[in-house]
Amino acid sequence: MSDEHTASAPGDEFWSLRPRPRPTPFTEPFWQATSEGRLVVQRCGACRNWRWPPQLACPECLSEVGDWVDTAGTGTVYSYSVVHRGVDRTRFPRRYVLAIVELDEGIHLLTNLVGCDPSDISIGSRVRVAFRHLDEDHTVYPFTLIDA
Ligand SMILES: [Zn+2]
DSSP states (O other): OEEEEGSSSSSSSHHHHOOHHHHHHHHHHHHHHTTTTOOEEEETTOOOEEEEEOOOSOOTTOOOOEEEOOSSSSSEEEEEESSSSSSSSTTOOSSSEEEEEEEEOEEEEEEOOOOOOOGGGGOOOEEEEOEEEEEEEEEOOEEEEEEO
């Protein structure tokens, strides 16, 4: 793949400039899990409904009881866009792929697709999480095509 066609495989510059997640006490378990290579989602302790994004109470039954549960880290591309010019060129200087991935558990995550040629991406493509350690305190959760 030539550099102009690998927009979704950004180099170190992209990752070094990328804004860092800012965990709150409420989202800390999610970010701690990513640093351990696990993609977790809240699940209601009463009705077992998945909760994403993290929230205090279940939108189905209003229970505040819940657990952080490991997902398989696999899913399909629900939607995507190749961003040619980010709104903040100092932090997103290269083209990249923004996507909504539907996890096999049914949750929709906003993420990036990396390590693949954008022309190989289709709605419904199978993907898996490909954790990226930005530094010792921050790990993000881009996805990559399976069998790309
Ligand atoms: Zn519930």
